[in-house]
Amino acid sequence: MPTSETTPREPLVPRLRGLGTSIFAEMSALALETGSINLGQGFPDVDGPDVIKQAVVDAIWAGRNQYPPGMGVPELRHAIADHQRRFYGIELDADTEVLVTAGATEAVAAAMLAMVDTGDEVIALEPYYDSYAATIAMARGVRVPVTLHAPDFALDVAALRAAVTERTRVILLNTPHNPTGAVLSRADLAAIAQVAVEHDLVVISDEVYEHLTFDGAVHVPIATLPGMADRTVTISSAGKTFSFTGWKVGWVTGSPELVTAVRTTKQFLTYVSAGPFQYAIAEALALPQHVYTDLRDRLQAQRDLLCAGLAELGLEVYVPRGTYFVTTDVRPLGWDDGLAFCRELPARCGVVAIPHQVFYDNTAVGRPLVRWAFCKQPDVLGDALARLREGRLAR
Numbered sequence: 364m365p366t367s368e369t370t371p372r373e374p375l376v377p378r379l380r381g382l383g384t385s386i387f388a389e390m391s392a393l394a395l396e397t398g399s400i401n402l403g404q405g406f407p408d409v410d411g412p413d414v415i416k417q418a419v420v421d422a423i424w425a426g427r428n429q430y431p432p433g434m435g436v437p438e439l440r441h442a443i444a445d446h447q448r449r450f451y452g453i454e455l456d457a458d459t460e461v462l463v464t465a466g467a468t469e470a471v472a473a474a475m476l477a478m479v480d481t482g483d484e485v486i487a488l489e490p491y492y493d494s495y496a497a498t499i500a501m502a503r504g505v506r507v508p509v510t511l512h513a514p515d516f517a518l519d520v521a522a523l524r525a526a527v528t529e530r531t532r533v534i535l536l537n538t539p540h541n542p543t544g545a546v547l548s549r550a551d552l553a554a555i556a557q558v559a560v561e562h563d564l565v566v567i568s569d570e571v572y573e574h575l576t577f578d579g580a581v582h583v584p585i586a587t588l589p590g591m592a593d594r595t596v597t598i599s600s601a602g603k604t605f606s607f608t609g610w611k612v613g614w615v616t617g618s619p620e621l622v623t624a625v626r627t628t629k630q631f632l633t634y635v636s637a638g639p640f641q642y643a644i645a646e647a648l649a650l651p652q653h654v655y656t657d658l659r660d661r662l663q664a665q666r667d668l669l670c671a672g673l674a675e676l677g678l679e680v681y682v683p684r685g686t687y688f689v690t691t692d693v694r695p696l697g698w699d700d701g702l703a704f705c706r707e708l709p710a711r712c713g714v715v716a717i718p719h720q721v722f723y724d725n726t727a728v729g730r731p732l733v734r735w736a737f738c739k740q741p742d743v744l745g746d747a748l749a750r751l752r753e754g755r756l757a758r
């Protein structure tokens with residue numbers, strides 16, 4: 364019989380324990396405590412174009428403030444379909460093959476909950492974006508890692524093949540890839556497609572960095588490969604492309620069957636979100652090419668600045684071909700553990716970065732790796748580099 368003396372039961376279910384405090388919360392708290400420059404979290408410190416901001420204000424004043432339709436406002440669904448045709452030649456029915464979500468995060472969660480059952484195996488590229496492990500656990504699935512290795516973090520096709528079992532249900536992809544900055548090649552994607560077709564698997568492809576590729580690297584949606592249109596759930600989001608990460612307008616595209624499955628869970632997670640922002644992103648997606656490329660070019664210059672500075676400091680730098688992030692190996696500076704490095708860095712230098720190892724099951728592989736965000740203004744990156752030069756960076 365419980366009494367007032369009894370310790371209350373642990374409220375969190377066992378499979379979700381350990382997900383409590385993310386590395387981002389820990390490192391952001393450290394940044395605040397120490398007045399550090401935060402190169403941990405992936406959000407830009409300059410907003411996207413004014414014309415897109417104005418579109419939200421206009422939508423609010425036009426009275427578009429009540430629940431949007433469950434699939435998303437038609438203007439945005441059509442804009443997403445037009446975007447997929449314009450950039451990739453993908454033809455979609457905006458009424459049945461496009462679903463608007465609360466960011467890519469909700470899209471991933473809804474897809475997992477819709478398609479993964481107890482004990483089903485989900486193959487994911489490791490290091491993972493952190494919500495993947497959580498949503499696989501929520502769906503009671505089993506995470507099966509395929510590790511991407513430095514220096515180029517290319518796919519190990521043999522490892523992918525070896526990871527497939529009778530219980531495999533989904534391959535969860537992310538390209539361009541956070542945190543490594545790798546952009547999967549067409550050949551790698553073809554190998555994944557072959558495995559998916561052979562074993563009748565669904566591919567969930569998170570492409571939120573689709574427009575943020577550098578040095579001419581080309582993003583290829585796996586849905587464009589033969590046999591993949593009907594077995595790929597493609598996910599993206601406006602946050603990264605247009606530098607409005609706080610707006611949380613994401614989307615899912617795919618066959619009517621796949622989109623309907625995701626909509627089934629999504630409708631009971633949030634039902635709908637962010638009405639006025641949906642109208643603004645509809646306008647944003649239709650903006651001319653230079654809006655996309657200007658944002659990307661600015662980011663590439665920031666990448667170059669940070670990568671060159673980190674290399675000068677003696678870190679091994681794996682120059683990324685996409686995303687907001689660069690990965691380094693800290694061993695040349697005498698460290699063997701990126702987590703210890705990141706925990707000490709704020710006090711030593713006044714800068715925050717993120718250790719890779721928390722994104723791995725095979726933590727030994729990620730142990731010496733550290734991620735730095737370059738989606739910050741050049742003077743902020745310059746200040747961070749100056750602090751790293753002046754502080755005690757070496758062990």
Ligand SMILES: Cc1ncc(COP(=O)(O)O)c(C=O)c1O
Nearest residue numbers: 466467468492541571600602613
């Ligand atoms: C790979 C990846 N997927 C999804 C997201 C989240 O996207 P959203 O803000 O649209 O939910 C992020 C954000 O960092 C990401 O890096």
